[in-house]
Amino acid sequence: MADALDVVTVVLAGLMAGGLLVVEVGLVQTIRRLSAATGVRLHVAFDHYVEWSMPPLTIATFGVGLAALVSEDHVGGAELVLRVVALVAAVAVAGVSQLVNVPLNARMRTWGPRVPDEYESMRRRWDRAHRVRTLAGQVAFVCFAVAFAIG
């Protein structure tokens, strides 16, 4: 049972980390090169669909990762440290998302065709927060994967 939970944890964490990375490498860079109006349209459209996949993936990664840790009989040393760091990093992904990215997304959704002047500063703030949660997501995945491989 613990092995199955470990496999599921690693798969979920990989999907979370890869999903965050492709947004950083692809979407963020694309929006920077578009006009403000087109960038906001793409951002809002992407956000509408991604909120069905990424938040559940992040919650599931934490939940299954915690269940795997609790169900293991003998976890100690480096493996325990890696699993705890991974869980904390997954919480950081969710925390940054809920505190910064989600409120900014909600404000952008209310805009009409005319993009307000504050957009540039808001986009930079969104990009910075996304970079932080992407880094946290990579840390979570690498820690889960290494803990799994050495466990």
Added chain:
Amino acid sequence: MHTLYAIVVILSGLVAGGALNNALAMGPALRTLDEQTLSEVQRHWSPLPARYSALASVAAGLAGVALLVFGDLRPAAEALVAAAIGLGALLLVSIEATRRMELTARGAGEPPRAGDVAVVRRWHTAQAVAAVASLGVLACYSVAAGPVS
């Protein structure tokens, strides 16, 4: 050997997560745009994910081959072979779809041409196939990594 297993799982996970996000969020988001905007967005966006996913796919494949050649095959060989087949399919689909997609790239202000939308639609289908294949690769590598512990 543990290091190699961790590497293949991490690389295939990053590829699978990116492909899944493209299929579930980016593809549907792009379909909401009109042809002119779509052409402009695709010109900037379509080459970007390939910057890491192609490299990560090839590296995961090479590390998987190294595991097949040098690893303890008894517990993990079937999962590793399945992962290698999945990676091959993923690369073929991605390379062909990206090559066709690049044909729709236009200079700024150029109007889209007839057939662009069909190419973009096929590209989205290819992304869905890539997502399924890469998810299978990640699952195979993760299962293969398990019995080593």
